[in-house]
Amino acid sequence: MSRTQPNIHQNAETSSRETPSITALTQEVGKNSADREREELNRIGVALSSTRDVAALLEMILAKARDITRADAGSLYIVETSGSGNGLSGRAEKQLRFKLIQNDTRQFSFAEDAVPISEESIAGYSALHGEIVAIDDVHADLGHPYRFNPRYDKETGYRTQSLLTVPMKNPRGEVIGVMQLINCKRHQSAQLVTLIDVEREVQPFPDRAIRLAESLASQAAVAYENSQLYLNIETLLEGFVQASVTAIEQRDPTTSGHSTRVAILTVALAEAVNRVQTGIYADIKFSPEQMKEIRYAALLHDFGKIAVREAVLVKAEKLYPVQLAILQQRFNCLHQELETERAQKKLDAVLERGQEERYQEFAQIDEDCLRKHDELDDHFRFILGVSKASTLPAENVERLVNIARRKYRDSKGVKRNLLTPGEMASLSIPQGSLNDDERQEIEGHVEHSFNFLIQIPWTPDLRYVPWIVRAHHEKMNGRGYPNRLRSDEIPLQAKLMIICDIFDALSSADRPYRKAVTVDRALEILEVSVLNEELDPELFRIFVESRIFELPLLQPLSKRVVSIQQDDD
Secondary structure, eight states: OOOOOOOTTSOHHHHHHHSOOHHHHHHHHHHHHHHHHHHHHHHHHHHHHTOOOHHHHHHHHHHHHHHHHTEEEEEEEEEEEEEOOOTTTOOEEEEEEEEEEEESSOOOOOOOEEEEOSTTBHHHHHHHHTOOEEESOTTSOOOSSOBOOOHHHHHHOOOOOOEEEEEEEOTTSOEEEEEEEEEEESSTTOOOOSHHHHHHHEEOOOHHHHHHHHHHHHHHHHHHHHHHHHHHHHHHHHHHHHHHHHHHHHHOGGGTTHHHHHHHHHHHHHHHHHHOOSSTTTTOOOOHHHHHHHHHHHHHTTGGGGGSOHHHHTOOSSSOHHHHHHHHHHHHHHHHHHHHHHHHHHHHHHHHSOHHHHHHHHHHHHHHHHHHHHHHHHHHHHHHHHHHOSBOOTHHHHHHHHHHHOEEEOTTSOEEESSOHHHHHHHTOSBSSOOHHHHHHHHTHHHHHHHHHTTSOOOGGGTTHHHHHHTTTOOTBSOOSSSOOBGGGSOHHHHHHHHHHHHHHHHSSOOTTSOOOOHHHHHHHHHHHHHTTOSOHHHHHHHHHTTGGGHHHHOOHHHHHHHHHHHHO
């Protein structure tokens, strides 16, 4: 640092009157330097606090520490718990995990390693005692329990001279990591390629550098703990979401995997929108946080089904199994009535006619009875077919009505219609297996999902998850549910999910009430929905052109998430 001195040829009076003293200048320079240091530390603190990715944060901590101390190289250790600690009876010990190394002169790979926290190593000593260790020359007799490990120098040809080891302490005074800064350089840009370079450029770490490194280490400790806390919260949230998906699938095992596939498709479609360069979505760019929000919304979009009756949720036919069983008993009653009628007719024939006529009439009675039995069996098979069919042709309605009007005697001898009004209404469902009440109950899962998700204290980055989920059954033409939103009223994230949800529901063989269709047929159905102004046409175009529909077959969700994170980095 240069210093400005007064002109010695000036007279003393002029000098004392017009020129500041050397002491004053020195104080001013020192003040300016301290201000710059504080400003630099403040800038670094802001940068550290805004970084949530743990690996990126560690890189930044070490890089900033090297920068403000002019260290040519450095390494970073994190305190971790080893052993199999399990509650009060478990045994666990702390150790240092070698997480990172940086070097301006030589680039070489390294593998993470663990070293014990002990006085034998410099980093271990610093972590154990929470003390700064500044060494001017690591090759001199250190006179301490710790010693310099020359292994990396020997393996790489690097020459370590001065060393500064600084513990990273959290506000509670606990050491959570250790920074080691290597070779303080006189000139920031110098390369320490040869021993001569080291002798010429390397100096001991000055007090200023030690002071700055200590301040930075404190900031780094807080930032690291915050990032770990954020990571723990994310891990907890991820576990909650996965547990919720499991709960949904246990209620309805036939749709197992649906939520995960919809998440894969929806995130992939959002990525495709990010890549669009033209059209109405050219300016849309989902951030990594928004991608996470979309993924969670997709995974949880059907959580409200946990509040739907299981019988309705898994209803595969128009009539429930118990209804079919009761109906079978009614037909059995009719079969028994036929047998009773046959026996009565034969008895009457015995009493009224001769033997020869009697045998002829027996044959006719048996024939008529068997025909009626066959007719009843045919009616029951017809009802079974109607119950299983996803659609009801108009020509079958009249026959269904005629069957419903047939009478049988119940256990008390009361004559009743073969089909109740409720059974008749269910069998008359033109499309699907749900009657109006059941359909409303199923559709109610959207509000159930919203009411559940709105109670979760989402982080600001994820606060729109409940609203995205609430809109995943809306339609562009306003005929969706539950709020009949139209076009721009529907969140864009929900529009993505709507397409993906319908596609998976059509093409996956996991629906109890209908068979899956081929991918091509599913796309045709979606295209019809676009023509009917139900789906966003531009998003559907992107879905098709980017071949998003192929992704569930290519890789699991975990790999998709890793890919997303790597792309964001």
